[in-house]
Amino acid sequence: AVTPMSADQLALFKSSWNTVKHNEVDILYAVFKANPDIQAKFPQFAGKDLDSIKDSADFAVHSGRIVGFFSEVIGLIGNPENRPALKTLIDGLASSHKARGIEKAQFEEFRASLVDYLSHHLDWNDTMKSTWDLALNNMFFYILHALEVAQ
Template identity: 45%
Template sequence: MKFIVLALCFAAASALTADQISTVQASFDQVKGDSVGILYAVFKADPSIQAKFSQFAGKDLDSIKGSAEFASHAGKIVGFFSKIVGDLPNISGDVDTFVASHKPRGATHDQLNNFRSAFVSYMKAHTDFAGSESAWGATLDAFFGAVFAKM
């Protein structure tokens, strides 16, 4: 059964149209330089995600937002997300990398859904998201569907 779900998720990713991919990449280009803002929005929306990172667990989010350590980690997270967006529609390797690093840490489906929701909220506030919402929906459905099938 997992194989069928996984196959459907990869089929969905490869079914992304060139226009959807271009739209997602162009809208992400508008914000990918604000890695601190993106990670801040995610941690603010769901503090349980922040708690998964030992270097940030239990710390006041506003006080760590300006730190070099926070900026460095935000850069890594958004950098990986940039790789996923840049690799579209070929996400299978990115899914495997993501699952290999997040499954052992106990990342839950709820936390990943909350990450998605916070990211979409950030995009709505910082881009003309209305023009890219359906493309992002298809992209995020494909990626997180594939991740959930393996976690």
């Protein structure tokens, strides 16, 4: 189920994301480092040494796509008029990932690695943690539901 965020939580969520969203390469690196099974799902990165590809153009481009998706979703959250756009984005993500055999477990691993990254790069305290937990619970509720029903 989805729990609405307060205005303060929403503001903290968005402002804190804005402080890390330009660290695309570092975020994806952290996810891949913690989850080689996720890296293995990307044909252009599968079987390659993570440190040797981290500074490549391909890695930068793909990092930008992944983090950019989150930035787009986060930018739309909080305005009820944006719900159709959010649904379109999330349904597209679910459909494309299901077609590539990405399962719920990988999304959950991604989430855990993202939280770990954030906890080391934001002013992480109880308020920040609870805000991100709530926001990601809401986001992943929709993402995992869309993954479940995707064709």
